[in-house]
Amino acid sequence: MHHQFRTAEGPVEVTLAKQGEVWHLGEHQASVGRDGRLMIQLANGTSGHATVAKVGDVWWVHFEGHTFCLERIEPGASQSEDGGGLTAPMPGKVLDVLVEVGQLVEAGQTLMVLEAMKMEHRILASTSGQVTGIHFSAGEQVQQGSVLLEMAESED
Amino acid sequence: MHHQFRTAEGPVEVTLAKQGEVWHLGEHQASVGRDGRLMIQLANGTSGHATVAKVGDVWWVHFEGHTFCLERIEPGASQSEDGGGLTAPMPGKVLDVLVEVGQLVEAGQTLMVLEAMKMEHRILASTSGQVTGIHFSAGEQVQQGSVLLEMAESED
């Protein structure tokens, strides 16, 4: 059984073996319990129960008091381009746009101000570079995931 | 939408109509909520939420603090014969058989003693009549639903 997941550090490939009711991943072992629970035994001796649920393509896993979101990459799916766009973290309203197309910005500089859940949220530049596109203006509603601005990274 | 359910008092037929998101049953109304919940408004003004779950053919319903088991009768299924057999209410072991085939018994008389969950349970005659069959003897294990004894009702 081969699966690929996207983690914060990048894609990870996982290949499982199964013997009887026990799953193996190297020296780690797992078995399936009731109602979305799994028993996990790690090679280093740690053992515990995991609770899992799938939402869309993402497996949510609770293990040892931590919660993980692991997006499953469909076999054969092409990796989406990851650079450039700055997307809305949640639905909301654009309060203010603080930059213009073509402007050079520093990492950490505020580019746009959103309002959601009655709070202000600042969209910051994650790197220094140049603003290459602005897709919303003040007063407009944005959906979660909408690309708000586009940036070209400066070559440091 | 036509359904048939078996209740303690016998089979009940239910025919629903649907308008938009609202279901109708005579003057009663219902709409579907989240996670197995329904909003029910009865003709007499009572309104409340029901929680439902299906186990096998049985719909379990929690409504107004009461819990109901409603067995759905598959369309076209023939009614099973209901008389005669006395079945084991749960898995267990036969401790004692207190009657013999052919014996006349009174309603309420103890016919058999089972042990389950470390407790004794008595199988009583629900009517007066004659024992026509005994399918287990002391020491034997019985499954839930096993027919333990057969009786012919006396004609009162």
Add this chain to the structure above:
Amino acid sequence: MVSTVLVANRGEIACRILRACKEAGLTSVAIYAANDAKSLFVELADHAVLLEGDTITDTYLNQSQILKIAATSGADALHPGFGFLSERADFARAVSEAGIQWIGPSPNAIERMGDKMSARITMRNAGVPVIPGEEIETEDEEEALIAIEQASTRVGYPLLLKASSGGGGKGMRAVDRPEDLLEAARSARREALASFGDGRVYLERLLTGSKHVEIQILADRHGRTIHLGERECSVQRRHQKVFEEAPCPTMTEEIRSAMGKAAVAAAMAVNYEGAGTVEFLLAPTGEFFFLEMNTRIQVEHPVTEMITGVDIVREQLRIAAGEPMSCGELHLRGHAIEVRLYAEDATNNFLPAIGPLAVFQPPEGPGIRLDTGVRQGDEVTPNYDPMLAKLIVWAPSRVEALQRMRRSLDEFVVLGTVTNLRFLRELCDVPDVVEGTTDTTMIDRLWPDGWAPSLPDEFEDGALMAAAVAESAGLHRQTTSTTDATGDSGPVSPFMTLNRRYP
């Protein structure tokens, strides 16, 4: 010093103890039979070790296997919970001899109090009033039956047969008329033998109209033996408690003080250590009689915890480690009620039920505590005691506690297995319960022909409509498990079956 605790139990009390261990920073070891592999308590333990064997005798009652696991898992203490081996002096002794701290009183104290007959004698000698009755010492069936028959004429009717090693209502029979005595005695002895490996029974006058009132005791090795006030547990069906409260609604300061003193004296008479309970019958006259002492934690300990603010299980762990108990001067605050949620059919003589817990949604909010060993998705099997959970509420007054219990039970949803939920809810409206004038015969007195819910017709209409809409809309609630709930034993609805077969 204690660092690793083996919990020799299962279900909700194992969860209670394992959580207390975790909070105390102690490593915990669970033991479990194969059919418990997916139970909550196994998840809560730091380590869990499988018990070989198929029957309870081979697993949770298997002393040598448990001792072996304790040794290999590095446990330096063992908590027996209640039931199972908790009142087996021989096991307590074997545990101690293996160099493992027994979390409970000495084997000698268990012996003297655990055997109901010797306890009666001990208490009588200590000047504590006991119920008129007689002990039958012989183990031989025929001799015992003859002795029981003879004793019955001296004790008088109605009388109660009780297992000498009993508890939890097992091996207990009420007998109203002489002609019922022998069958009841045989049945009680058989059940006692099966449950406790000891068929001896004793006879007691059945004191009708009395309350079951018990005193919680704590004793440490630093010379302190205290009581934590009383619990009332009069509401019983099949001689098992279902509704418990603290304080007792008719208690006076005077009786509490006298009863507390008697209980402390009882504990000190056997050099008691740890948590224990001294049970009394409280007659309407205010007289009280010693019933028995339970030398272990009790199912209903939470109501005392709620009104005293003492964490009794945590104190057990402290006392076993040789520390002084941590609680200071006690003040009772407010009122607590516990109900026991059983998988059982209250409409059919409280016959145990089984099935999947397709939905298990406990109530929430202020003043509510739930002690349980199950979760939604679990399966209720016939292998163990059918108690699913204890729902405990606290409120500033008894009236408010009852209001809160009603609200909580109305919110509690359990689908897939028949439970006594509605019975418990309707109990809260019974005049005796509302007024606090409960006694041990209340349920039999109120419902001599069995209980049935007060169910307005239109509610069944609502339920039928809900089922029909759910079927039409395709709301087939699914649990995630790959094992199909309907796979092993077929769909189980004892509610309906039982209702029709055994009226």
Add this chain to the structure above:
Amino acid sequence: MVSTVLVANRGEIACRILRACKEAGLTSVAIYAANDAKSLFVELADHAVLLEGDTITDTYLNQSQILKIAATSGADALHPGFGFLSERADFARAVSEAGIQWIGPSPNAIERMGDKMSARITMRNAGVPVIPGEEIETEDEEEALIAIEQASTRVGYPLLLKASSGGGGKGMRAVDRPEDLLEAARSARREALASFGDGRVYLERLLTGSKHVEIQILADRHGRTIHLGERECSVQRRHQKVFEEAPCPTMTEEIRSAMGKAAVAAAMAVNYEGAGTVEFLLAPTGEFFFLEMNTRIQVEHPVTEMITGVDIVREQLRIAAGEPMSCGELHLRGHAIEVRLYAEDATNNFLPAIGPLAVFQPPEGPGIRLDTGVRQGDEVTPNYDPMLAKLIVWAPSRVEALQRMRRSLDEFVVLGTVTNLRFLRELCDVPDVVEGTTDTTMIDRLWPDGWAPSLPDEFEDGALMAAAVAESAGLHRQTTSTTDATGDSGPVSPFMTLNRRYP
């Protein structure tokens, strides 16, 4: 007399109040916006009435619509909860004028305490120490900015800008340097205007190293005004409390008595009625300064309920009905801690998160209380405050309460929506929290560059394995709803997205 209570709120506090009404035998009416039609509080109410309109202004803030519903539903009392209209004197006045009992203090008391500036002046006049600072009365943007700039030189840096009508951290900005003042002031005014319809702000010296300590007040119409001891709520992120406890770990009897006296004096100065909270800053020197008075029930009221045994919401209902409060002499018992479970990304400046609650499994056992408005299967939307639940624990001592909180948070499972669960869990191990030396700047001080979990690598291995096995075994946990959770807005995993985009 009160018989039917309209609850003009939503979410967990509506649930809290509706349950209290049910326990008190009062009929309850909920009002709900269309996007709340399937929320828990709607289920808990006896009657629920839909609010027309799409925005909060049109629904939960719509005074005339709510008054109309109150009239047609036969409500004779109205509980505003917290937030929304709870501190709007004009609404309280309109409710009273409609012949409906406002469950809270008089409009006059709300006005005098609700406006932060007039409250400061009232308190100063009553001899209660206030924080050095200045009020800016003008509503005009440009005038206000000039006045703020001038005042800032007198107040000194660091300073705090606060919305005059504010609460819950909205419209609040800490300013460390003069060059940040104007942007912060504009932003604070804008947020204040949007949240409260009032853009006025005032300036206060930022007292670093201080604790946020508040006194709970109860006052009835029978001449009794009492305080229920203090709560400490120093642990805040984005000026919002996340971790609250009672009592304050560094409190002395002397300071409690002085602070309690000041709070009672403050309440009596405005003829206060019902439940209220007087907030203070407690400096390391033991000096304390009035911050503001909240003229309503507070989010963190449960910790006071746990240590005093008083049901504050129930007392609100009694007081509003003209009855005397029911609590007698108070004794503080043990220690209580509350944490607020937010749908937010603690690794990304606590940005609110949304998504389905595919799994929502709260912890169980002794000493735990959960106040929530959600259930497994619900959807977290951007429409309202992202607080999902309050988890409250009680134990005999602070050390034990922290141990219990750790255990409870470890047991709490929420899947499908990013929450601050792990952040709360790790808070319990922070030395300042363990020692009780928390102050209002702790989170910013400890994690100036944002928080990240301490996550051993092998745990991610375990999680990856769990996901892979679950995928292979087909454990696609499904909720029963016919509306596909992925249908409306696509799968949402702000955790990952945010992590990568905004480091």
